[in-house]
Amino acid sequence: PLKSNVTLSNDDIMRYSRQLILPELGVKGQVAISNVSVLVVGCGGLGCPLAQYLAAAGIGRLGLLDYDVVELSNLHRQVLHSEVTQGQPKALSAAQAISRLNSTVQCVPYHLQLSRDNAIQLIQQYDIVADCSDNVPTRYLVNDACVLAGKPLVSASALRMEGQLTVYNYRGGPCYRCLFPSPPPPETVTNCSDGGVLGVVPGIMGCLQALEVLKIASGQGSSFEQQLLMFDGQEGRFRSIRLRARQIECVVCGEKPTLTELQDYEQFCGSAATDKCRRLNLL
Amino acid sequence: PLKSNVTLSNDDIMRYSRQLILPELGVKGQVAISNVSVLVVGCGGLGCPLAQYLAAAGIGRLGLLDYDVVELSNLHRQVLHSEVTQGQPKALSAAQAISRLNSTVQCVPYHLQLSRDNAIQLIQQYDIVADCSDNVPTRYLVNDACVLAGKPLVSASALRMEGQLTVYNYRGGPCYRCLFPSPPPPETVTNCSDGGVLGVVPGIMGCLQALEVLKIASGQGSSFEQQLLMFDGQEGRFRSIRLRARQIECVVCGEKPTLTELQDYEQFCGSAATDKCRRLNLL
Amino acid sequence: MAAPLGLHLEFGGGAELLFDGVKNHHVVLPGQSDPWNMKQLLAWIRGNMLKERPELFMQGDTVRPGILVLINDADWELMGELEYQLQDQDNVVFISTLHGG
Amino acid sequence: MAAPLGLHLEFGGGAELLFDGVKNHHVVLPGQSDPWNMKQLLAWIRGNMLKERPELFMQGDTVRPGILVLINDADWELMGELEYQLQDQDNVVFISTLHGG
Ligand SMILES: [Zn+2]
Ligand SMILES: [Zn+2]
Structure with missing residues (x-):
């Protein structure tokens, strides 16, 4: 468990001086942020800017989860990775970049696929979950695990030149399933591999997602409840x-x-928990 | 001058594959982006995410201008810099980070203060200018130089938890002076040192600014003309x-x-071209 | 006999691709004896606007799972869903939810 | 004698700090013989809402340089500036321009 800070160090005061003076945040808000842990599900187009700004802002602990490795075709939007980390696990590549920016943030990389077997146990260790995933089964899995573990879920998505953002399961508001009780037919789902995405669009959405995480973490509440x-x-x-x-x-x-x-979310959705191949071949 | 690409290399096709397939962009738009040069005035809270996403998207040349050096108090929002580049010129620190992400982008760092003596000559070498500066005199200087050199100006700003974005001097639209013929009284101007800023707010605005630069560069036009x-x-x-x-x-x-x-913009505005001390001491 | 009804329809999140890529549509529904409701609007869209593969937009007499319907910037669940009685100049949005990241 | 006029006033970009940090204000201007215009509204704000240091908000009988005025989401320059005649329930925004980055 995260140690509980009650004050800021001199280095913290220097580093966060420009945001400490905000009346909306103050020392109290900054201390609160430093005591919060966030699980980032997916270190791709959304997860990179989100993790970057959460770390910059001094979040206490950042879990960075991704099963995939860095590829050249990621670099147009996944800005924490780099040419030299191609082939490395995204979770590790992201953690390295984060620690260059802010070594005081505890970074925990998870190079694994979130699944029905590990999701609850992982999510229970965090205060807030950010859904930065790229496929339908994972979105249902993250939602259900957050409801069962009682964690707020800040969820963003992007495709082509569009983006969406909502906060689920927070202060009595709806969950993802309240909005979408049934999954979309697999043939109607377009992912970034198929449909494309302009890199800065998940950039914008990931930053907006980070802002809502920080507002929740510092006790300001979110603008996107319901x-x-x-x-x-x-x-x-x-x-x-x-x-x-x-x-x-x-x-x-x-x-x-x-x-x-x-x-079993792949079965429930009729599609695989990846953005790489669209249909799950149901034998 | 930037060499003029007419096609994409195989590496380019791989790297930009997810955005190439967008009908709004396509190969033609990607080639256009690769032939465009952008001058980024200020490598701070706005310039970092802007430069990051322009480079990721494959902009041809990126001029990175900042007179300042990296300090610990920058790192909560200036995400291209890092703990180890403290004390280094921001223009160089940003250029290093950019080249890790996309070495095919020509990066030109300018460790200098934009001034009446160098502005026109610099801006003439670029197709689009992004104002990511942090003070009033520089905003008037950049505007006037863009008008005199005939360049579109994509301008963003951020303070506390707010941001603003406009495109000036583009396709017959207004310039900054059309909106603000007189500078604000210096005692009414709050900068980020005085007023603070939540780091992810310039993150959001810099990403939105990058999107508009990319739309202009690829021939889509901007949503923020006038x-x-x-x-x-x-x-x-x-x-x-x-x-x-x-x-x-x-x-x-x-x-x-x-x-x-x-x-003389410091005299015109009655304040110094920096966000560090507010009043110019007019002897 | 109610008067013809002018509506602003919007499609987004990819749903516009089923309507020739056009996001914004102004339509006029003909006058009829009873007021138009959402269920009838959906049938009208299916008959008059959807060129092909209606199953990518509809399922039975409602929209398919994964499409959010908004009436005047509110989730249609708050407005009565299929039973909502349309008013002249209502704004109805059909937005495909995005899953990419 | 025109009726009292309800307005929604908003302050942003830091201008709200001159109004107790409150961004949104509903105000009712008393009825008067001629219609209210923006020039009169500014004088009314100065007399009734601005507690101290009016020079941070106004210069002469208009707003100081660096404050944008928006009437119903349009730049007031498009609406006649000081001469614009206010309508009941108009939305008037005073936004301080930001220079930070
Ligand atoms: Zn639910
Ligand atoms: Zn002008």
Whole structure:
């Protein structure tokens, strides 16, 4: 468990001086941030800028989870990685870059696939979860594990020139399943490999996601509880949408939940937990 | 001058494959980006994410200008720098980080203060200018030099938990002076040293600024011609404002400009071209 | 007999690709004896706007899973979903949720 | 004699710090014989809302340089600036421009 800071060191005061003087944050908010741990699920286009700004801001501990290795085609948007870390696990490559920026942040790289077998145990060790994943089964898995473990989930996504952001399972608000009780038909799902993505669009969304994590971590609350932010990069347009409340009949967060342990998400979604091949070949 | 690419190499096709397949970009847009040069004025909270995503996207040449050196108090928002580059010129520190991410981008670091003596000659060498500066005199200087050199200016700013973004001097739209013919009284100007800034807020604004640079570079045009984007990070709220047209009586871009060469901007603004001390001591 | 109804329809998140890539549509629904509701609007879209592969947009008489419907910037769940009675100049958005990162 | 006028005033970019840090204000201007214009609104704000150091907000009878005024999400230059005649429920924003980076 994270040690509990009650004050800031002289180095901390120097490093964070420009944000310490914000009335919205102050020393109290900065100390709070330093005592918070965040699990970043996916060190790709969203996870890189998110982890970068959380570390810069002095988050206490950062879990960096990704099963994949760095490829050249990642570098147009996955800005923590570099040409020389090609072939290395993304979780390690990201952790190295983070520690250059802020060595006082505890970085825990997990080079593994999040699964029904490890998700709860991992998520229980963190205060806030950031969903930076790139596929439907992982989004349901992260959601269910956050509900079962009682953790707020700050979720962003990006494709082509668009992005979306919501905070789930936070202060009585809805979870991902409240909005999407059934997964989309696999043939309707486009991932970044198929549909493409302009690199700076997940950059924008990952930064916005980091801001909400920091607001939650410092006790300010989030602007996106029961709200969805939509961004259209082609039109330069943001729109904020009021979402439904927590659903009484939700199978995982409702009044009589029927889903009390994690399930097989690839089977549930009919697709693999990766953005590389779209259809799961169901024999 | 930048060499003029007409095709992409195999490595380029691999590296940019995820954005090449976007209909809004395509091979043609990617080639266009690779032939564009951008001058980044200021390698701080805005310039770092901007330069990072422009380089990742394959911009042709990136001029990185900053007179300052890296300090510990920069690292909460200036994410290209690192603990080991403390004391080094920011322009060099940023160029090193950029070349790790994309060595095919021509990086030109300028460790100097932009001034009335060098601004036009520098800006003439670039296609697009990004104002990532942190003080009023530099904002007027960059604007006037862009008008005199005929370059589009993508301008962002951030303070506390707020940000603003506009494109000036582009396709007949207004310049900074059309909006602000007179500088603000120095005692009303708050900079990041005085007022503070949450690091991820310039992160968000710098990414949005990079997106507009890329849209201009690839021929898509900008969403913020004669428009101002305002962001309030505390409320998680974006607002887009319709701005005035180019002003006929503008002293620099109007029909009868009286400002035909650069002036003394510290004197004009009554403040120094830095965010470190607020008032210029006018003897 | 209700008067014809003008609506602003928007498609996003990729749903626009089923409508010739056009995000914004102004449509006029013909006058009819009862007020138009969302269920009827969906049937009208299917009959008049969806060129091919309606199963990528609809499932039965509602939208397929993974499409969020917004009526005047609010989740349609807050507005009565299929039973919501449309008003003249309503703004209805169909947004495909994104999963990439 | 025109009726009282309800306005939504917003301050941002730091300008709210001159108004007790409050960004959003609903105000009602008293009825008067002529319609209210922006020049009169500024005088009213100065007299009724600005507690101290009015020179940080105003210069003469207009706003100081570096404050953008927006009327219903448009630059007031497009609306007639000081001469604009206010309508009931108008949204008027005063935003201090930011220079930091
Ligand atoms: Zn639920
Ligand atoms: Zn001008």
